[in-house]
Amino acid sequence: GAGVSQSPRYKVAKRGQDVALRCDPISGHVSLFWYQQALGQGPEFLTYFQNEAQLDKSGLPSDRFFAERPEGSVSTLKIQRTQQEDSAVYLCASSSGGLAGGGQNEQFFGPGTRLTVL
């Protein structure tokens, strides 16, 4: 399809396990964002990539969270030693433009990965 895809859609992990969440942005999109959405809340920013460069990771809650986008397309969000408070929906979004030139392009969101940590 032409939209943002994420996999897996659902992930159940035991506390202490490592998980990897994948995002396939819209082809050609320069910007890629990760957000975390807790139950009953709005999404919260985690990190931002412009092509392969991670320009902002200020929203990552701890050093257990790590994201990469090595070739400027697919991105992976990794959570090490998962804890119960990591349970949330993880949303990926992409947009066509980068930061140069100003303005704000629409962000297209994927369906999310629902992570449950037992």
Add this chain to the structure above:
Amino acid sequence: AQKVTQAQTEISVVEKEDVTLDCVYETRDTTYYLFWYKQPPSGELVFLIRRNSFDEQNEISGRYSWNFQKSTSSFNFTITASQVVDSAVYFCALSEELGSARQLTFGSGTQLTVLP
């Protein structure tokens, strides 16, 4: 720091009623962008509208309309003649021009239920 407040947690209306969802924002930036997204039960966020801070014209798109007022820092969303398919969580969001990533800051959302 930027902040978005959606004071209405849940709203329930009967089909064909009009409903307004409130959004109040805070920002120190003079250039910023406001958004509304819809999140149906399937979970995917659907873009509805984007406004920049220099454009205070209200906008109408079919049954949807938006009222942007800088004087009160509000960006309210009205659905006219609501339908059951409008039932979803609606999020207002803000993005600052000077933000390092221009990430979206979301409100906590308003759950709209339209009853038949």
